Amino acid sequence: PESITVAELANRMAEKTSDLVKALFKMGSPSASTDLLDQDTAELLVTEFGHEIIRVSEGDVDIRHDEDIDDAEHLKPRAPVVTIMGHVDHGKTSLLDALRGANVVAGEAGGITQHIGAYQVKTPDGSQVTFLDTPGHEAFTEMRQRGANVTDIVILVVAADDGLKPQSIEAIAHAKAAGVPIIVAINKVDKEGANPQRVRERLLEHELVVEEMGGDVQNVEVSALKKTGLDKLLDAIAVQAEIMELKANPDRAAEGTVIEAKLDKGRGPVATILVRRGTLKVGDIFVCGAESGRVRALIDDQGKQIKSAGPSMPVEVLGLGGVPMAGDTLTVVENEARAREVATYRQEQATRKRTVQAPVSLEGMFEALA
Numbered sequence: 001p002e003s004i005t006v007a008e009l010a011n012r013m014a015e016k017t018s019d020l021v022k023a024l025f026k027m028g029s030p031s032a033s034t035d036l037l038d039q040d041t042a043e044l045l046v047t048e049f050g051h052e053i054i055r056v057s058e059g060d061v062d063i064r065h066d067e068d069i070d071d072a073e074h075l076k077p078r079a080p081v082v083t084i085m086g087h088v089d090h091g092k093t094s095l096l097d098a099l100r101g102a103n104v105v106a107g108e109a110g111g112i113t114q115h116i117g118a119y120q121v122k123t124p125d126g127s128q129v130t131f132l133d134t135p136g137h138e139a140f141t142e143m144r145q146r147g148a149n150v151t152d153i154v155i156l157v158v159a160a161d162d163g164l165k166p167q168s169i170e171a172i173a174h175a176k177a178a179g180v181p182i183i184v185a186i187n188k189v190d191k192e193g194a195n196p197q198r199v200r201e202r203l204l205e206h207e208l209v210v211e212e213m214g215g216d217v218q219n220v221e222v223s224a225l226k227k228t229g230l231d232k233l234l235d236a237i238a239v240q241a242e243i244m245e246l247k248a249n250p251d252r253a254a255e256g257t258v259i260e261a262k263l264d265k266g267r268g269p270v271a272t273i274l275v276r277r278g279t280l281k282v283g284d285i286f287v288c289g290a291e292s293g294r295v296r297a298l299i300d301d302q303g304k305q306i307k308s309a310g311p312s313m314p315v316e317v318l319g320l321g322g323v324p325m326a327g328d329t330l331t332v333v334e335n336e337a338r339a340r341e342v343a344t345y346r347q348e349q350a351t352r353k354r355t356v357q358a359p360v361s362l363e364g365m366f367e368a369l370a
C-alpha cells in the first residue's frame with residue numbers, strides 16, 4: 001500500500017483505533033482515524049504498541065510478515081463490540097434482554113448485575129453485534145473501566161424518567177477517556193414522567209451534542225419493557241460501526257481478552273474470552289495471562305458447545321490450567337513447550353512486579369517480620 005490510515009494500521013495490529021489516536025495525541029501529532037500516516041509515525045506507533053519492527057521501503061509502509069501483524073488483504077469485517085453502560089436500574093440488562101429476546105434480569109439476585117455478561121445479537125440485516133453488559137453498582141467501577149477497554153462502542157442507557165445520574169456521567173467520562181464513541185439509548189420512554197428532551201439537554205453539559213441539536217451523537221428513544229425502538233438502536237450501532245471499518249484477520253492463531261474468569265466446581269477454571277483476531281478452536285494450545293492450557297471445550301452465549309470462535313465472538317473456554325485475571329490476553333501458541341515457556345515467563349514477570357511494589361518502609365518490613 002502507498003500509505004496507511006490510522007484505522008487501517010489499528011486493524012492490522014488488532015489494536016483499537018482509539019488507542020492509536022490517543023498514542024498519536026501523546027506523541028504530539030493529533031490525528032483522526034481516517035488520517036493518513038507518514039512512514040516514521042506509523043513505524044513509531046507499531047513499536048510503541050510492542051509489535052515487530054516494520055520494514056519500510058521507499059514511499060511505502062510495508063509491515064513485516066510475522067505472527068504479530070496481519071496483512072491488509074487478510075482482514076475481514078468483524079462485528080462491533082458494544083458495551084452497555086449507565087446508572088443502576090436504568091435498564092441496561094432489560095435492554096440487552098429485549099435485544100436478544102431473552103430474560104436475564106429475572107434470574108439475577110436482586111436484579112443487580114454482578115458480572116459482565118457477553119452476548120451476540122443478530123441484527124435485522126443479518127449482521128452480528130457483540131454486547132457486554134456491565135453492572136451498574138458503584139462498587140463495580142473498575143469492571144466498567146475494563147469493559148471500556150475492549151469495546152468499540154458504548155451504549156449509554158439513561159432512564160427518561162430519572163435523567164442523567166452520577167453513574168451516567170461516570171460512564172460518559174470512561175467512554176471519553178477510552179476514546180470510544182457513545183450512542184445514547186433513552187430508555188423507559190413508556191413511563192409516566194418520561195422526559196427524553198430533558199435528557200438530550202442535560203447531555204449538552206457533558207459535551208455530548210445529539211444530532212437533533214447539530215451534533216454527531218446518535219440518540220434513540222427506547223422502551224426495553226414495551227420493546228420499542230430496538231431496531232432503531234441496532235441501526236444506530238450499524239451506522240457507527242460502518243464509520244469505524246472494524247476488521248480483523250480470522251485466519252490465524254487466535255488472540256483474545258479475558259472478560260471474566262472463575263473456578264467452576266464441576267468444570268474447573270472457566271474464562272469468558274472475547275476473541276480479538278484469529279479463530280479459537282477446540283484442541284488449541286494457549287497461554288492465558290500466567291496460565292497455560294489446551295481448549296477442551298468452547299461454549300457460546302446460548303450455552304451450546306461449538307468447535308470454533310472467530311473475531312468479536314464471546315466464548316466460554318474450558319481447559320485452563322488455572323484461573324486467569326480479567327483483562328488478561330489469551331494467545332494460541334504452537335505447542336505445549338512454548339506455552340509453558342511463555343506462562344513461566346509471565347509468572348516471573350508478575351512476581352517481579354509484586355516484589356518491586358512491596359512496601360519498603362521500615363514499618364512495612366517490621367510488620368512483615370511480625
Ligand code: GTP
Pocket residue numbers: 086087088089090091092093094095105111112113134135136137187188189190191222223224225226
Ligand atoms: P443494574 O444491573 O442493577 O445496574 O440495573 P440495570 O440497569 O441492568 O436495570 P434492569 O434492566 O435490571 O432494570 C431495572 C428496572 O427497570 C427493572 O424493574 C425493569 O423492569 C425496569 N425497566 C427496565 N426497562 C424499562 C422500560 O423500558 N420501561 C419500564 N417501565 N421499566 C423498565
Ligand code: MG
Pocket residue numbers: 092093094111112113134135136
Ligand atoms: Mg443489570
